[in-house]
Amino acid sequence: MEATLRQTWAFLFRGYHITRRYIGWVVVFNFYALVTSATVALIGVAAQDYQLTLKLVVGALLWNYLSWLYQEISMSIAYERWEGTLEYTFMAPVSRAVHLLGVSLFSLLNSVVTSVIVLIGLMLFTDLNLRGVNFFGVLVVLAVSTVAFVGLGLFAAVFPVMSAERGAEATHIFQGSLLLVSGVYYDIDVLPRWMQPLSAISPATYTLSACRKLFGVGDSNSTPELLAGAPLSAVTNELLILALMGAILLPLGLWAFVRIEAWAKKTGKLKRTG
Amino acid sequence: MQQPAIQVRNLRKSFRKRNGFRKKSELWAIDDVSFTVAQGETYGLLGPNGSGKSSLIRILSTLLVADSGYVEMLGYTLPEQQEEVRRIIGRVSVDAAFYKKLSARENLLYTALLYGQNAREAEQRVMEILEELGMENAKFSTPLEEMSRGMQQKISIARALMINPPLLLLDEPTTGLDPKSRRDVQSFLENLQSREGTTILLTTHDMAEAERLCARIGFLAHGKLVAEGTAKQLMRRAGAATLDDAFIRLTGEELVEEEMMAVAD
Numbered sequence: 001m002e003a004t005l006r007q008t009w010a011f012l013f014r015g016y017h018i019t020r021r022y023i024g025w026v027v028v029f030n031f032y033a034l035v036t037s038a039t040v041a042l043i044g045v046a047a048q049d050y051q052l053t054l055k056l057v058v059g060a061l062l063w064n065y066l067s068w069l070y071q072e073i074s075m076s077i078a079y080e081r082w083e084g085t086l087e088y089t090f091m092a093p094v095s096r097a098v099h100l101l102g103v104s105l106f107s108l109l110n111s112v113v114t115s116v117i118v119l120i121g122l123m124l125f126t127d128l129n130l131r132g133v134n135f136f137g138v139l140v141v142l143a144v145s146t147v148a149f150v151g152l153g154l155f156a157a158v159f160p161v162m163s164a165e166r167g168a169e170a171t172h173i174f175q176g177s178l179l180l181v182s183g184v185y186y187d188i189d190v191l192p193r194w195m196q197p198l199s200a201i202s203p204a205t206y207t208l209s210a211c212r213k214l215f216g217v218g219d220s221n222s223t224p225e226l227l228a229g230a231p232l233s234a235v236t237n238e239l240l241i242l243a244l245m246g247a248i249l250l251p252l253g254l255w256a257f258v259r260i261e262a263w264a265k266k267t268g269k270l271k272r273t274g
Numbered sequence: 275m276q277q278p279a280i281q282v283r284n285l286r287k288s289f290r291k292r293n294g295f296r297k298k299s300e301l302w303a304i305d306d307v308s309f310t311v312a313q314g315e316t317y318g319l320l321g322p323n324g325s326g327k328s329s330l331i332r333i334l335s336t337l338l339v340a341d342s343g344y345v346e347m348l349g350y351t352l353p354e355q356q357e358e359v360r361r362i363i364g365r366v367s368v369d370a371a372f373y374k375k376l377s378a379r380e381n382l383l384y385t386a387l388l389y390g391q392n393a394r395e396a397e398q399r400v401m402e403i404l405e406e407l408g409m410e411n412a413k414f415s416t417p418l419e420e421m422s423r424g425m426q427q428k429i430s431i432a433r434a435l436m437i438n439p440p441l442l443l444l445d446e447p448t449t450g451l452d453p454k455s456r457r458d459v460q461s462f463l464e465n466l467q468s469r470e471g472t473t474i475l476l477t478t479h480d481m482a483e484a485e486r487l488c489a490r491i492g493f494l495a496h497g498k499l500v501a502e503g504t505a506k507q508l509m510r511r512a513g514a515a516t517l518d519d520a521f522i523r524l525t526g527e528e529l530v531e532e533e534m535m536a537v538a539d
Contacts, residue, residue, distance in 0.1 A: 088365075
């Protein structure tokens with residue numbers, strides 16, 4: 001048990017020191033996340049529509065959190081290839097579950113920090129009043145959807161195991177597709193009809209839908225001074241779907257990763273150059 | 275009788291290579307290779323680039339699965355007992371694979387934690403190893419990217435030994451090092467072997483290094499183990515005055531050019 005805790009800590013230790021050494025880039029990425037979120041939110045400010053602003057803010061905030069979480073996990077293998085340390089990680093006596101747990105925990109911390117930065121920035125840009133938001137409910141939804149997104153990230157992390165360059169490209173294509181179909185900044189019914197069913201299989205769709213209710217977006221009782229955040233019971237359906245997705249995606253992602261690792265060892269793909 | 279540290283029997287590994295859109299060809303990286311390394315022995319594998327040395331080391335490191343054959347390391351078989359094998363091996367590869375922005379200390383502590391070790395105890399052991407390798411303590415906090423290749427390789431050796439493995443897999447550990455660093459590493463390995471009885475499997479291009487460090491040597495060419503024995507036995511068998519000549523006569527391959535290329539790389 002002690003050894004397992006140390007092994008999990010190893011990935012947090014590594015992540016912390018890499019972040020520290022690349023702090024310039026970390027600042028740039030966070031700045032970029034803040035600026036892109038602010039530019040989207042300012043569309044609502046320009047329209048002088050606080051409901052639209054709130055909808056965009058919730059979209060930007062959640063997308064930052066979920067996409068960072070997904071990206072950090074799905075790209076963890078690609079990062080190791082770029083650093084040249086892939087072989088040493090895979091020949092260490094650490095179970096894949098502990099390895100991926102450690103990677104996911106660091107990604108989670110990273111995503112929380114970025115989301116807090118974006119939230120503070122958006123408050124400065126939009127002057128929104130968040131009184132009445134069901135923050136507890138939002139945290140519950142985020143916790144449940146985190147499991148589903150970790151599963152998605154693990155699933156996507158197999159691409160860089162399969163192919164060094166193409167794999168990293170594939171994870172980004174997948175991430176972009178999630179952004180497109182999940183209704184991050186618009187209602188899903190504005191998508192072409194043939195594309196709309198895809199939104200049903202994205203966990204982000206349910207996370208956004210639930211959080212918008214908990215923020216009071218679209219509720220006629222909401223006012224700029226006091227938002228009518230819905231109770232947690234109002235998002236039971238979304239929570240159940242997210243929990244189900246997490247229960248499927250997390251073990252499925254881990255299973256896929258282990259299978260692809262075995263395949264990579266047979267084909268010789270498990271090396272730093274791919 | 276003491277069990278061998280490494281037993282490899284009839285090992286075969288091929289890779290599929292795509293030639294054009296539909297055609298695929300099969301390339302044998304390791305072709306029916308068998309050898310045994312006794313506990314506490316230093317065994318050398320010599321061969322030019324592409325002879326299968328690295329593939330063999332990667333199979334023994336659990337990073338590659340053979341198509342067929344039998345591999346046993348201190349009683350554990352591969353690929354069935356990968357977890358157990360990972361606990362008993364240390365590996366040094368030709369490229370010192372580290373997080374280059376991190377310091378030597380950070381890289382080594384990460385490895386210690388990854389192996390479930392107490393970081394403080396591991397750090398102490400690393401300091402002793404690095405001191406023996408002739409490295410200053412002050413360099414311990416320097417990012418790896420600011421270190422010379424020789425220093426990086428010494429850190430890489432310290433990383434492999436930090437876990438105190440009974441089996442050490444060294445894949446061209448001195449390729450590209452300056453003469454002093456090369457001598458430091460070779461002396462260290464000699465001392466390690468005599469002091470701790472560590473079993474070492476060493477692949478190298480360097481005939482002098484193989485002659486100095488290895489009790490027995492195997493010549494690899496085109497994935498096949500074409501000859502095996504002590505340096506003297508190999509020279510006698512080939513009727514050659516040097517190990518270099520013995521290699522050329524027994525394998526029909528030149529090593530010098532390959533070595534120069536590897537150093538240039």
